[in-house]
Amino acid sequence: MFGFDKMFDFNRDGRLNAFERAAQFQFMDNMMKSREADSFNDDDETDVFAEAGLDYDELEFMDPEERREVLEDAGLDPDEFDF
Known part of the structure; x- marks a missing residue:
């Protein structure tokens, strides 16, 4: 035992x-x-993305440069998020 x-x-x-x-x-x-x-407690980040009109899952699968550009266009600092 x-x-x-x-x-x-x-x-x-x-x-x-x-x-x-x-x-x-x-x-x-x-x-x-x-x-x-x-x-996997990403609720806070998901809320931030939803408020900016972005989908977390889509961002997760984007190319890093494309994701950076999309985040900047949405008024978010890409360096604050870790994908």
């Missing part, structure tokens, strides 16, 4: 039954989702 498995061995029999494995899986899945949400 691995160290992390012991945390989910609720009945302390040294093995994880189906319920205990499901609880472990659910816990890990929630941890991964919260990390993804933390690392």
Whole structure:
């Protein structure tokens, strides 16, 4: 039994039954989702682009020079954003 498995061995029999494995899986899945949400929190930038009439996804796939020009035309400083 691995160290992390012991945390989910609720009945302390040294093995994880189906319920205990499901609880472990659910816990890990929630941890991964919260990390993804933390690392992809671009809501503030998306709002800035939307207010300027730009689409974040389109900007993300543009050539860097084209994106720079579009941001400048929209009145935004291209150096403030990291794509």
